[in-house]
Amino acid sequence: MKVTAIGTGYVGLVTGACLAEMGNHVLCLDVNAEKIRILNEGEIPIHEPGLQEIVQRNVAAGRLQFTTDIDRAVNHGTIMFIGVGTPPDEDGSADLQYVLAAARSIGARMTDYKVIVDKSTVPVGTADKVRAAVADELTKRGSTLAFAVVSNPEFLKEGAAVEDFMKPDRIIIGSDDEQATLFMRALYSPFTRNNDRMVVMDLRSAEFTKYAANAMLATRISFMNELALLAEKVGADIELVRRGIGSDPRIGYSFLYAGAGYGGSCFPKDVKALVQAAQAEGVSLRVLAAVEQANERQKMVLVDKVVARFGADLSGRHFAIWGLAFKPNTDDMREAPALVIVQELIRLGATVAAYDPVAMPEAKRVLGDLRSFSFCERAEQALEGADALVLVTEWKEFKSPDFDAIKAALKQPVVFDGRNQYEPSLMKVLGLEHHGIGRGSAQSVK
Ligand code: NAD
């Protein structure tokens, strides 16, 4: 099939590349000329495991192309994905200006039937707004061309985006148009055996489903982070509690890891947007509002632990940070807890040396010229002369480090383990002072 992806970011690029991999002819459009230049030179502008290979293979096969030419992009696809950003507005609600601009640009140029697919995460009712925007542009041209609007929210996780897209848990199709539904079924049939992963529903329920999924996952994380605070006080180990409750299939193991708070381009903004959307309807989502508040507090937990250990005046103190990205296997720094932690340590007078396997260029771009802050080429280098190590992102290479080298390089053998990567009992044996998240009993029971 002929597909256009409007917006070639994480979602648009992965969608475009994976659909091309299944034999579709895909043209990806972006207004960011630099992004398109990089892609046309055979590189990808983000760090996403497995993506570069798929992009290169499909470009070579002539099934995947990139452009900034909107006329060409609208002319190309019968199926037009809109995967542009929906950042938070001042009040937290989703800013739809990019989605609606994309819709208008389709309406202003289309010359044949289009299935317009909302792939971006958008509030309930957005499909109607997209439909109205396209219709308005057609009316201006005196055109009566037919088109359909479909909601197809994306559930990929960064760092595992290709795998998630290729083997989806489910494909949500929100549609009130039979023909458009058939197009979507055909497009996604290679991704779902016997269509058993395809869930077709009305537009509004599909839009809602995306927010509900992210809100549920964020809730699990904040819930565990709050229990971790209590576990520390009462002498329980949240890791053991996680295993204990996760074994109940009604609860399950995933997304129960206490840590330094959730970040990324989705949970923070989507939780805010859902709370805001509910408020506009006169509904107060109290649980979800608390999820967000708990996460804001959680991003400060590592700093609070540093202050409890070294005092509120950190002048003359130096800290090593391991991990800057909001999660491993990505260079995405959006809403990364590390941003809050680094800035807060510096505000309290400390100097900071940081290392991240892939996110340092992006962190440099986001943090700019920050005084008292430096980047290190290697993890060990960041430790030199530091008062303590603060682990913020659980990259695999931090999981089993040379503990003796850590001890030797630090001024004091103190480790703040923001992702519970190390067993407190082992750290004790090694002579390292370990501050985990919710590891109240400070020992591991086998
Ligand atoms: P992104 O910022 O990485 O990419 C968006 C791209 O759209 C940018 O490259 C931007 O230049 C481009 N763009 C903006 N307006 C445009 C226009 N009119 N025409 C063409 N290109 C335009 O964003 P993202 O992370 O890919 O997220 C996109 C949407 O998908 C958001 O709604 C997000 O919530 C949702 N989503 C993201 C993820 C994720 O993990 N990143 C997962 C699921 C859903």
Ligand code: UDX
């Ligand atoms: C999320 C959703 O998982 C995905 O389905 C949606 O499409 C986009 O948003 P993403 O933000 O890429 O994906 O990463 P995710 O793995 O969900 O992690 C988000 C944040 O939660 C990270 O900061 C991570 O460190 C944190 N997290 C995750 C925890 O703190 N504990 C956990 O148990 C899981």
